[in-house]
Amino acid sequence: MMELPVILFGLGGVGRSLVRQILDNRLFHAETYGLRVRFVALCDSRSAIIEPTDGLTDEEIEAALALKKEGKSLAHHELGGSQDDLSAIVDIAGIPGTVVVDCSATEQTVPALLFALSRDYKVVLANKKPLTNQQEVYDRLTRAGDTRDAPRDLARLRWETTVGAGLPVIATLTRLVASGDTIQRVAGTFSGTLGFLMTGLEAGRLFSEVVREAHQLGYTEPDPRDDLGGVDVARKALILARGMGHRLEMKDIEVKGLYPPLMETLTVAEFMDALPQLDEHYQDEVARAAAEGKVLRYAATIQVTDGRVACSVGPTAVEKDTPLGRLSGTDNLIALYSRWYSPNPLVIQGRGAGVDATAAGVLSDVVEMAYTV
Ligand SMILES: NC(=O)c1ccc[n+]([C@@H]2O[C@H](COP(=O)([O-])OP(=O)(O)OC[C@H]3O[C@@H](n4cnc5c(N)ncnc54)[C@H](OP(=O)(O)O)[C@@H]3O)[C@@H](O)[C@H]2O)c1
Structure with missing residues (x-):
């Protein structure tokens, strides 16, 4: 079984639906892909729960979902602690092969995303704001223009749901561009x-x-x-x-x-x-x-x-x-x-919106990431 370590930023509508779908698909992913997503950190705006070694248990994850559904902070979780530095969370919880998933709606995640990429971790975004920052930030996230690293980096950042939610808009555009079509x-x-x-x-x-x-x-x-x-x-x-x-x-x-x-x-x-x-x-x-x-x-x-x-x-x-x-x-x-x-x-x-369709699109990105080098 391949264990895929995941760090998640944001447990709003999309983040919670993503976690729910991962839990509900555990058997399917194990039988079909030999894959198990191991959540090593879940973060909201001010707090986080972390279990870098073994990953959070499904019971601990369910408790986090229940808290967030009630509108409470993860600080109320038995493992909860405050966080004001997502890079530190990535540093503590990340191991080789980690996928950092950004389901927040803030550009404050940018330093942590860049840090994750510098560690050769992979990144999946539902959050548009990191990509609509200055061009220079976009370039650093996607390594656009760096032809030597571009093919490798295409495989390290996915942002399918930022346009058209679950619709395959970015994948289609990327394929057209890659073929040399104008x-x-x-x-x-x-x-x-x-x-x-x-x-x-x-x-x-x-x-x-x-x-x-x-x-x-x-x-x-x-x-x-x-x-x-x-x-x-x-x-x-x-x-x-x-x-x-x-x-x-x-x-x-x-x-x-x-x-x-x-x-x-x-x-x-x-x-x-x-x-x-x-x-x-x-x-x-x-x-x-x-x-x-x-x-x-x-x-x-x-x-x-x-x-x-x-x-x-x-x-x-x-x-x-x-x-x-x-x-x-x-x-x-x-x-x-x-x-x-x-x-x-x-x-x-x-359909180009909705938390469940969006979360499903994020999950597809995560599963595809598991098998990219
Ligand atoms: N909903 C859709 O149909 C859809 C479609 C495509 C893309 N998206 C994108 O998906 C993202 C999530 O959407 P949503 O509807 O789930 O938003 P949401 O309900 O507002 O949830 C945002 C989450 O991000 C957390 N957060 C805020 N600042 C943070 C920080 N500095 N560090 C870590 N977490 C932070 C919030 O924490 P608290 O819980 O503590 O407030 C909350 O859990 C957005 O960027 C949105 O544009 C949404």
Whole structure:
């Protein structure tokens, strides 16, 4: 049996679902791959439980899951201690072959991830923020541009779920790039919430009404501006553009949110009350697009012209008869137009969010990592 040591940062929705799926799949992984995941450390924002030698027992792990489900800190666990330095956790708990999995939502994990890579450990990210940091950090994490080490390092960092959750977006992009294919254009929608909103607008509903419904259904963040601002979609576009080999920063992405900057300073309640002010604008936008035979989508577009990349995110009128134009509902979609996939693009579509689908994608990365050298 191959024992795979795993250190996990983050026990929120995705982290807990990942642990649950690993426990539930123990027999399957043992019988199919001769694999057993051995958790050597579990960390939340301020505390950790560590068992470097034998790994945590399933009972100790279940107790940690129960605590986190109740919203408590791991400090309350019988093995719990405070942590303010994830690198120290990696140092103490890591052994050769360790996989560090980042299911947090902070860029504070970057030093520990770099430290893990310097130790030749492997890293799996659900967390986008390390990859949307400065280009220099991205390069150090992925060793982009270092052709000598690149093939080896591709095998040491996986980030499949950072774009499109469990959908194989990054793997597909990486395969196209590795084959020498040239990607000329990427058009995608990477937010189920904004997909829901655009479908509602297309059906003739008012902007304020659909945003309020999405908020009530829990589709949006508690502050809907976190979705409507488009920054999360921009992060995904940046990860894709960098994955295509382009060098750019967040500031190079043109991000157009769905509300004016003036509404930034309002409280959440004031913002919700002010939404009807935007209804007429979006009715006009939808009508203008329809008059041209188009539909409105919240799209991320990466366009490469003569080697120069332009990346934008925002409400976009797209031809009805395209994969993006035909999309409705909350699915994510990415259309990749390349030398070999043109004029018809390579299209990936499906559920692009949700803690369980995301955790399943992370687990696939972890299992694949077990067998890469
Ligand atoms: N949910 C989705 O559908 C989805 C899809 C794709 C990707 N993702 C990404 O997956 C990641 C996790 O998402 P989530 O929904 O599980 O988030 P979440 O519920 O907010 O959980 C975040 C976890 O990270 C922990 N954390 C925060 N700062 C930390 C630090 N400095 N060191 C260690 N742990 C730290 C938090 O600790 P406490 O418990 O102490 O607060 C919490 O357990 C995010 O980056 C998200 O963008 C999510």
